[in-house]
Amino acid sequence: xxxxxxxxxxxxxxxxxxxxxxxxxxxxxxxxxxxxxxxxxxxxxxxxxxxxxxxxxxxxxxxxxxxxxxxxxxxxxxxxxxxxxxxxxxxxxxxxxxxxxxxxxxxxxxxxxxxxxxxxxxxxxxxxxxxxxxxxxxxxxxxxxxxxxxxxxxxxxxxxxxxxxxxxxxxxxxxxxxxxxxxxxxxxxxxxxxxxxxxxxxxxxxxxxxxxxxxxxxxxxxxxxxxxxxxxxxxxxxxxxxxxxx
Numbered sequence: 001x002x003x004x005x006x007x008x009x010x011x012x013x014x015x016x017x018x019x020x021x022x023x024x025x026x027x028x029x030x031x032x033x034x035x036x037x038x039x040x041x042x043x044x045x046x047x048x049x050x051x052x053x054x055x056x057x058x059x060x061x062x063x064x065x066x067x068x069x070x071x072x073x074x075x076x077x078x079x080x081x082x083x084x085x086x087x088x089x090x091x092x093x094x095x096x097x098x099x100x101x102x103x104x105x106x107x108x109x110x111x112x113x114x115x116x117x118x119x120x121x122x123x124x125x126x127x128x129x130x131x132x133x134x135x136x137x138x139x140x141x142x143x144x145x146x147x148x149x150x151x152x153x154x155x156x157x158x159x160x161x162x163x164x165x166x167x168x169x170x171x172x173x174x175x176x177x178x179x180x181x182x183x184x185x186x187x188x189x190x191x192x193x194x195x196x197x198x199x200x201x202x203x204x205x206x207x208x209x210x211x212x213x214x215x216x217x218x219x220x221x222x223x224x225x226x227x228x229x230x231x232x233x234x235x236x237x238x239x240x241x242x243x244x245x246x
Contacts, residue, residue, distance in 0.1 A: 065219035130206065
């Protein structure tokens with residue numbers, strides 16, 4: 001018998017996760033996207049008895065954000081870029097009247113300003129100026145690589161002033177205020193945008209244009225392309241499915 005055919009006959013069948021699976025997670029608060037990838041890899045190896053398994057995510061979600069995170073395994077990791085290219089939708093909580101170095105609550109608010117002159121009408125008028133294709137500067141506290149180093153590393157080490165972020169072309173298709181508090185001027189904003197859009201930068205830039213400063217106080221990714229958070233699974237239920245628990 002041909003040696004190659006003999007080896008093929010004795011080869012162990014591939015596990016479905018090695019063949020390739022696409023799992024849509026609802027990422028929990030304070031987990032990084034890499035935390036999710038590492039946890040999924042560990043669970044698959046542990047419960048399926050696999051020594052090695054490729055796992056990757058299709059689009060970073062900040063630790064202080066929740067919602068849709070697509071994780072691909074095995075051969076499906078080759079399709080990651082196709083998911084990254086999809087448009088996205090978020091529900092952002094924007095807080096006016098102060099800024100933060102990270103543009104969100106990873107760092108402490110500063111530069112407090114009175115916001116009583118701000119109205120919902122002013123906010124809606126300002127939002128119109130953000131629609132369409134434009135250039136946007138990513139936050140210094142981001143995973144963007146500058147001269148081979150992650151920008152957030154320099155920022156956390158107090159070298160943020162040395163980092164020169166490069167603007168990138170994005171598109172914002174729709175912006176809608178879904179909730180508004182007239183006392184605090186905090187509001188929830190539905191954002192439909194292209195890949196590469198930083199919602200933290202949008203919150204910061206919006207505050208700048210309104211003249212009072214602003215930052216992101218909460219973020220939930222509700223959709224990537226046609227994939228919605230309603231169809232996502234928690235990491236706890238994913239583990240239960242590997243254990244065979246309904």
